[in-house]
Amino acid sequence: MNIRLFIAGAAAVVSILGTTEIADAQYRNQVRVDQRGVGNEVGGRQNGYRNVMVVDQNGRQQWVTIYQDGTGNGTTAYQNGARNGAVIDQNGRRNSAVVGQDGYNNYADTYQSGYRNESGVYQMGSNNTAVTTQSGSHNMSGVIQVGNGNHANVNQSGRGNVTLVIQGEH
Secondary structure (H helix, E strand, C coil): CEEEEEECCCEEEEEECCEEEEEECCCCEEEEEEEEEECCEEEEEEEEECCEEEEEEEEECCEEEEEEEEECCEEEEEEEEECCEEEEEEEEECCEEEEEEEEECCEEEEEEEEECCEEEEEEEEECCEEEEEEEEECCEEEEEEEEECCEEEEEEEEECCEEEEEEECC
């Protein structure tokens, strides 16, 4: 297990037995990491108040990097398989990101800034890529890719935009 986390404020490690939970009492930031397999990595930083990050990895050579700055941001990343990677970067207030990848060599990159933006990415298969960028407020994006070799790029700015991308085998 390889975990690198940097949390602003005083942090305490609650348990290390395949699952690591870190709570920051001063700023109420929370981290939960559960890894099974070999060579999985988690890196990240939370700066602000009441941010939550949850990572669950099962397999080998997978990695997740999460950056959250602001208040009330939440990230959940689930990866199953091998060589999947994800970067989630959120700035602002009450943004939410979920990334789920099941397969091999999938990559997701999510960036959100502003207020109450929501992004969801689910990829099942191999060699899929999803990049989502949202700035502003109340934007929503969803990317669902099934199969192999799918690519999606979503870029939204402003207020109240909604995008849903579905690609792959039916």
